[in-house]
Amino acid sequence: MEQTTLEDALSADEITAANELTRRWLTARAEVPAVASGLGIWPLLAVLATGAVEATLEELLEAAGIDIGQAAAVPAALLDAVRSAPALSLALAAWAGPEVTLDPDWIAGLPGDAVGALTGDPSIDKPVLDEWASRNTGGLIDRMPVDLNAPIELLLASALSVRTKWRTPFQEDYGPFQSGPWKGRGKVLRASYREEVLRVGPDAAVLTVPGDDDIDVLLATGREDAAPQEVMSALIDAAADARWGSPASAPAPSLGVTFHEYQASTPQTAPETNAVVPAFRLDTDLDLLEDAAVLGLELASDDEFAQFDRLAAQRLYISQAKQACTAVFSATGFEAAAVTAFGMAFLGAAPPQLIHKHRCAEVTFNRPFAYLARHRPSGLILIAGWVNDPVE
Template structure:
């Protein structure tokens, strides 16, 4: 069942990413929304249930088991933390079957909204500080999920400076991250309908990888994000070790450098970034299967309660940070290394990846393939000073 849940959540992220524009930095997490939709799907009536089942990619009869499997994975895997919370108004009586479908201990009484905000801070370690919807006197039920992914790079980057000479970031001084490795096949080039896309996999120590991807300058953000999401299942046109002197690809040049030996290497430079996003899910209700269940004129969720219910608000807040040490790391540590004083004589083949214009990123749970967060970096972090 976990394979079906992962496939459904990834498909939701891909569809959602298809709505992303190229103008601003943005991040989305279908993995954060998918369990909530799956818990609601068996409880929805008629067309509402059909729409939710289509959104999660599973029959409603399988949705609860799949949601529990995904929440279990997210709550137990190294580097990940997840929780489901439900808060019920004292005058609303839930159906026992639906209440029991939620994780044990996840249902509470809806009262002071500050307590829900405190739950958000507790579950995210302070990365987010409040619920993304407004709880008022008319709110009868809140269903929420929290997801945190943290990892440290197996090979850290060095902090430095990055100054683009062309493109939309030309002349800007950015907080650069730089790394050299012999593992050229961490980089691959894929052919897509929007043109070639270069994808670099940055490996984390906790089974979490972050892929950064750059297309041709005119490629839409949605197309580049989609290519990064699909990369593990696709066959690359060229891997880093297959690139020869003079070859090019988006963000990539290949030449001969100077070093103390002739071992080929991969040189990576990109800006440090933090992306924060707030989304009104009802603005794209069709993506999430929420069109019918957000119509408050009739009973839409009879499996939740005898009392007429509908989804009056649905939102997501997200923050994602890529630093020298890891993904969503709170502390930045820089390593400086220096070679000896003997003059270099080797001429190694150098595959250079320079992300000096907008690019995509995808954070993924390596063992399951679950996409945790996907996004677009329209602006890198400015350099200090």
């Protein structure tokens, strides 16, 4: 039986909605995170919406960019389609405490055997939840990013991972950058391409690094005076539109792109690009309630006005919303993961204390830049972030 692909499972409008959530979230933050996943949040908003009513429901649907019918269908469709993408893994799950009576219709809408149990004892629950996070990210993230010492009656979580090998591996220079803001820092990687991988727009130059199994990683360097949010937005535009910008063979040198000419024994038959990038390993822990307005969680996290009447017999609100992410860009490939968790407590419970934590173009990423990983056939953005300081 032929498996459903992502581009078949999700409509173009749904893919756009998921990508636009990523754009709104990352560009609304005071600082763009080093690594984050809007896609890790998107299906959880849909799951929450199916249990919400009235204003809470409207706020969640508006943030997710879908209607209630799509909210009921998207999580299962997304999980099913990811099985056809060898580079991707996605899991969704819920764990309920002994005092919560979940709505049978809400449970029926969850994919497969997604519901587990919480005992309320962190010494028992934490190893189980941490093992789930590790198993569903291939060991990239080994913990569930919530405080189990605070009251949690229901926990919703997603685990996303992506792994790809470069079609054209990089060569390691084993030395730092020799110029630019990162002079003397970073591990330099170099690769040469004989295909159109570099596009230049008015505010950014975007390099597409093709990986195996339908994964691309896109890097964007912008004007020196451009805010990270502007560069990220330009990168998402470029990821969504193959017509964005101009081929690097056309424009004049700009935005980190230089040109040189050399002689060879054979004619040039394809665009040529040399890429100089840093290896990086980045980790972040994000408190999503800091972004409640853009993520549609303001009412959902209000311990007086949250309305989840179709989720459980008891009144619940989101008391914690966290995401732990990691991304590794190396000479041979890219791997990243995100675990997103929404902890729900009874209304009226004390809120937890939250912790805020030929003619050849050459493009050089020797200063802060934006990046994202996408599923090539569908255009779905999986992971994105801002490299402020490469660590390898």
